[in-house]
Amino acid sequence: MHHLEINKINASYGTLPVLREVSLTVEKGEIVSLVGPSGSGKSTLLRALMGLTKPTGGEILIAGDKINYDSKKSVAMARDRMAIVFQQYNLFQNMNVLKNVTLAPVEIKRWPAKEVEEHAKYLLDKVGLSEKYNAYPDELSGGQQQRVAIARALALKPGILLLDEVTSALDPELVTEVLDTIKGLAKDGMTMLIVSHEMAFVREISSKVVMMDEGQMVEVGPPQKIIDNPTSDRAKEFFSKVLRH
Amino acid sequence: MIDRLANEIPRFFEYYTMALLLKAMAATLVMTLVGCGFGFVGGFLIIILRQTPGKLWLPLRLVVITYVEIFRRIPFLVILYLVLFFVQALASDVSLFVIATVGIFMLSIAYTSEIIRAGFESVPRQQIETATVLNFSRWKILRYVIIPQSWPVIIPPAFAFMVGFIKDTALVSQIGVLELTFAGKILNNRGYSAVLVFGVILLFYFALSYPLSRLGAWLETKLASSRNK
Numbered sequence: 001m002h003h004l005e006i007n008k009i010n011a012s013y014g015t016l017p018v019l020r021e022v023s024l025t026v027e028k029g030e031i032v033s034l035v036g037p038s039g040s041g042k043s044t045l046l047r048a049l050m051g052l053t054k055p056t057g058g059e060i061l062i063a064g065d066k067i068n069y070d071s072k073k074s075v076a077m078a079r080d081r082m083a084i085v086f087q088q089y090n091l092f093q094n095m096n097v098l099k100n101v102t103l104a105p106v107e108i109k110r111w112p113a114k115e116v117e118e119h120a121k122y123l124l125d126k127v128g129l130s131e132k133y134n135a136y137p138d139e140l141s142g143g144q145q146q147r148v149a150i151a152r153a154l155a156l157k158p159g160i161l162l163l164d165e166v167t168s169a170l171d172p173e174l175v176t177e178v179l180d181t182i183k184g185l186a187k188d189g190m191t192m193l194i195v196s197h198e199m200a201f202v203r204e205i206s207s208k209v210v211m212m213d214e215g216q217m218v219e220v221g222p223p224q225k226i227i228d229n230p231t232s233d234r235a236k237e238f239f240s241k242v243l244r245h
Numbered sequence: 246m247i248d249r250l251a252n253e254i255p256r257f258f259e260y261y262t263m264a265l266l267l268k269a270m271a272a273t274l275v276m277t278l279v280g281c282g283f284g285f286v287g288g289f290l291i292i293i294l295r296q297t298p299g300k301l302w303l304p305l306r307l308v309v310i311t312y313v314e315i316f317r318r319i320p321f322l323v324i325l326y327l328v329l330f331f332v333q334a335l336a337s338d339v340s341l342f343v344i345a346t347v348g349i350f351m352l353s354i355a356y357t358s359e360i361i362r363a364g365f366e367s368v369p370r371q372q373i374e375t376a377t378v379l380n381f382s383r384w385k386i387l388r389y390v391i392i393p394q395s396w397p398v399i400i401p402p403a404f405a406f407m408v409g410f411i412k413d414t415a416l417v418s419q420i421g422v423l424e425l426t427f428a429g430k431i432l433n434n435r436g437y438s439a440v441l442v443f444g445v446i447l448l449f450y451f452a453l454s455y456p457l458s459r460l461g462a463w464l465e466t467k468l469a470s471s472r473n474k
Contacts, residue, residue, distance in 0.1 A: 052374060079377075079378050084378055086375065088371055091374070092393050093389070093394060095389075104379040108379060108385070
């Protein structure tokens with residue numbers, strides 16, 4: 001049984017197809033990166049996993065359990081087992097850092113508040129924000145906000161962490177701090193599905209790289225093969241452009 | 246004219262006249278506060294109903310949408326007469342004050358629901374999506390995300406609507422409710438000159454509205470700076 005199994009997923013926005021027959025498996029502890037040009041369907045795939053976009057065909061199984069998009073309970077199961085971090089951090093603006101991290105575990109999962117708070121502080125320390133428990137999101141830099149968002153996702157103890165272009169909205173000098181945080185998670189054995197344009201990072205961290213274009217998977221394989229020796233013309237063209245600088 | 250005023254003023258500023266005006270002022274204030282207060286709560290429920298998904302709720306959603314669209318477009322005086330005749334057809338012993346308050350409620354519910362809707366819609370979609378993937382229910386999203394974030398956007402215009410409505414309550418004098426304007430008519434009929442009577446009424450309205458709009462302005466700055474600590 002795979003930790004995550006995506007079987008011939010199709011999705012469209014209106015009449016525009018955004019995912020076409022995408023199939024992918026992720027094993028426990030694996031780090032899979034999705035790369036490709038904008039609009040290639042990478043983020044849509046993550047949104048489908050979190051039940052924000054309903055696929056028009058195919059199936060997704062998490063630890064063997066299929067997501068039934070017509071069942072609230074089944075979608076809640078998917079959201080329970082996975083957590084996502086968005087490009088724009090999306091911290092709750094009306095809550096301080098600690099509250100952002102503890103709210104869902106306490107209010108939704110009903111875990112004991114004291115333990116949740118201890119765990120939240122542990123996570124915030126880990127992402128380097130031990131001084132910022134009581135700060136509000138608008139008092140933090142983008143990089144700090146993104147690290148809080150990662151701590152918030154981890155506080156739910158997800159089986160799989162989805163990272164959707166988590167450094168794309170950051171100033172260049174803030175990218176490193178966030179990537180370092182993710183590398184730390186990789187060392188701990190976190191299963192991750194990452195959408196990223198940071199090719200050096202992807203090459204270093206991934207066990208598997210998926211190149212996508214126009215909603216389809218173009219190539220799948222280990223990073224050295226896909227990034228450095230792509231076989232398809234589309235992948236060659238893409239990597240020659242993104243790696244030029 | 247000056248002689249007449251000089252003659253009237255000592256009589257005017259005596260206990261009975263002032264008691265009448267203060268009572269009328271209290272009536273004006275109470276019907277505005279109660280009408281708009283319940284209107285606010287009602288408007289809130291209307292928006293929650295409007296945003297409840299599902300086919301089951303469709304007829305009810307249509308009813309509230311129609312209500313809001315109609316009542317925002319008819320004059321307050323017409324609403325007032327509608328309430329008056331409707332209520333009197335059902336029960337004859339309802340006081341005019343209650344009828345006026347219900348009329349204010351009927352109008353303010355339509356207006357404040359739109360203010361609340363605009364406030365809810367000012368919350369970025371991403372905030373709601375984020376709460377959704379954290380498995381928040383609709384109610385918890387409302388409680389933890391939408392309401393706290395839209396409060397600062399809702400309160401100032403809702404308050405301004407209420408303060409502005411104090412002036413419009415003058416219209417309920419048309420159905421004979423004893424409020425400030427009606428009290429003015431009574432005093433005028435008793436022989437006091439209109440300049441004196443309505444000049445003083447003007448001051449009473451001002452005394453009512455001004456502190457409330459200052460309070461509104463204070464609330465606005467307070468809401469803008471504080472973050473639900």
